[in-house]
Amino acid sequence: MKKPNPLIRNFCIIAHIDHGKSTLADRIMELTGQVSERDMEDQLLDSMDIERERGITIKLTPVRMFYSADDGNEYIFNLIDTPGHVDFTYEVSRSLAACEGALLVVDASQGIEAQTLANVYLALENDLEILPVINKIDLPSARPDEAKKEIEDVIGLDASYAPLVSAKEGLNIKEILEDIVRYFPAPSGDLDAPLKALIFDSYYDNYKGVILFVRVKDGSVKKGDRIKTFRSDKVYEVTEVGVFAPGLYEKSGLFAGEVGYIAASIKSIQDVAVGDTVTFADEPAAEPLPGYKKVQPVVFCGIYPLDGSKFNDLKEALIKLRLNDASLVFEPDNSVALGFGFRCGFLGLLHMEIIQERIEREFSLDIITTAPSVSYKVVKTDGSELFVDNPSHLPPQSEIDHMEEPIVKVDIYSPPDYLGPIMDLCREKRGVFKEMTYLEANRVQLIYEMPLNEIIFEFFDAVKSRTRGYASFDYELIGYSASKLVKLDILLNGEACDALSMIVHEDSAYSRGRTLCENLKEAIPRQLFEIPVQAAIGGKIIARETVKAMRKDVLAKCYGGDITRKKKLLEKQKEGKKRMRTIGSVEVPSEVFMQILKTNKD
Amino acid sequence: MAGIYVHIPFCKSKCSYCDFTSFPDKLCFAESYMACVYREMSFRRKELKDYSFDTLYIGGGTPSVIDESYIGMLIASARKNFNLAKNAEITIELNPGTVTADKIDFYKKCGVNRFSVGLQSAIDSQLEDIGRMHTAADFLECARLLKGENFNADVLIGLKGQTAADVLYTIDFAAEAGASHISMYALTPEDGTPIYTDYLNGELPDADEVAALYQAGFNRLKELGFIRYEVSNFCKRGKESRHNLNYWRRGEYIGFGVSASSCIKNVRFTNTFDLDEYFKCIFTEHLPVINSEEVDEEGQKFEYIMLALRTAEGLDAHEYKKLFGVDFFEEHKAALKKVGRYLDTEGDSVKIKDEYLFVQNSIIIEFLEN
16 A cells, blocks of 8 residues: 655635735745736636635635645645535535645634634544634724634534734745645645546536546546546546646646546536546446545526527536536426526525526526425325426416425524524424523524525525624425415406516415515516406415506607617617517516516515 | 708706706806807808708797897807708707796797697606606796797696696697697706616606506697607697607708707718807817717618607608619618517508507617618
């Protein structure tokens, strides 16, 4: 058995959104000379526009660096940047599996934040060494000692040696690099064993085919090797291997302990799922590496092209997005109101938003999205069962014996001060109290069982706002339970709009119906005729609002000099109409389909 | 049929809603300016030699603030350079309080046969509020001087605090004073005008209230025997403004002076809005045109529809076919299916139903190609 290169350190950074993770990554790259100052762009690893704009990391991004440590050795650092939001835990778990250590970045003035915890626990589960780093010590409000104490109290990590840094000012960054060398273990594994490489991400390159992001655990791989994965029998010949610098940088081989990429003219992503293990076709390893927890989409919504003829473009976009986001699922769907589109499944609401935004930006497609939903189990009177995540696919009421909705176990972690508000919220959201445990003096774990559909209705925001951001929560599906669910239909000018239907609990149907009608009344522009907006359950009207007929829509004057200008105004008005869908005779702005939920107050 | 427009960019003071090119402090340049307008006309003489014009409209600004002799020379210059019909409609805009009996007599001598008076409101507090320099009584005096003449009174709706009763009072006032034509405009708060602030502060009547004022005004005008021939224009039988009808029939017109626009042979062009720039161009023997755009056939069709549907007369499908060689009903089948119920169609005539004339944009844009 031959050990991997002891001078390699594979690590990631865990931080709450806005605690300076990407900036710290920038500084580390700068200090290791990975990026010259000339090429330095802020938040280098967040290459997607959305990431830069929102200041968040969505995709993990690996990069390799060299560091000449004080001990005289030159170390190889592989940094894998990871997302911070709870919806992207899946992405995080993937990058963690490729590392031996994690930097835990904590804002010196804000202390540890809830979301960070989930990722810290994930890292501990993966046996990662964790090094706390106190960032933003340049701020006047910095309280590094309190932050340290918090880390010790809340997580139970020794934070006495945590470096105090300012990523923004470039202060004490070197200390972190020395600590990485000192505290993070070198990779384990066996260079002589048959190849075992964990695929932690992939994307499609037009020239090279699928590019696999791998962490080599055992053995080595080079150009010309014949490889396969455990889940498929297809054999590929490696055309290129290399590392991330941070762009692709070809090397002669990848060895145990290293992080890099493999290209093998792979045409179909289906055969090389993320989480799978790459091995040699002719001399395979005995068993695969443990993969990741398989994720199930929990939130669903319809995505339709605004321009019906762009259906194939939308399909293409979704396929490309799935290449590096295996958690996205979709199938074709069609709606009377919206035409042909896709029913898509996501890991959470933020994930859904991000995908929608990426479709619009990266593929320049205008889309319409419907309200998010969960997957319900419908037991029909003839005893058969089916799952329905699209309200408009629900069988007629007369054929339904009963319906069951997904129930999740929700773990909420919070300082004790906020228990009252959290419990109130859980009760409002039909939660059933299960357990409360004091994990530490300052941290309580609450366990509730709750319908998933209540969680997708702004639960996340409510938890955050009621606890000033201190509480965090995680949920897992535990099963289905019978529930009094009804389909709430929306009628515009007397015609049901399938894209606006939703499945709700009977008890909240009236209030939700009312809110929906009120919201729609605000969102639908006045037209030439009066439009009744109604909510109905099985033909019974439960709420009504009216969009009054428009009374003035005219250009008062129109003489010689005005004609061109007026023509342009009308063209603009016409352009605005393009973003509308006609339902029956009513024109509905495309944003309405999504907004309805957002404006819904809890 | 073609028209001539001349812009006189001077006034005593700027009204708070005014978005036109007008300089209250530059009256001293009037003489040079008018000389330039005459010169500009001569630049166009050759190009327009085959045209016969049957309207001349002198607008502003306030054309009545400059000495009437300039107006005389202006009309003479128009006649000298262009074929202006003997019975041409010659209109001048006036503001109450800027005219005298002599002035009006002189205008008439020069051939002016139509007057347009900026009344706006017959309620002094409202006039003051929008920065008008005159009172309701000034209007009466002006109307007295115009007795027996064909004159229009402008009436604004949508003023701050204006009620339907105020609108009716103003209309009665104008009609009683002898106006044969009333233009009833909804105030349009343009960005950059003082009144825009009132608009942003929500102090002006909202769209529904303006619609109600319009409806009230419309009913009263009808009772008084005024016929609506365009969405904002009402007149006694036979007193339509020929100059404005020409715009709505997509006729050709040539404009002179700052900010004046023209449409000749499907090219729309506009003069500079800057007075100095205008002088500079004319003195260096250049046309003061700053932009010019050829309207393609699709644009021509839409303009034709957009303008025709403003009028009570509506659109003439027979003429449409003559102009564009296509059948209107066939070409706009989809739009007609969608908004047909808001239109009155009789033979070749298509017009927006009376009750929908004030929400016409939503109807008209259906005829705009994608």
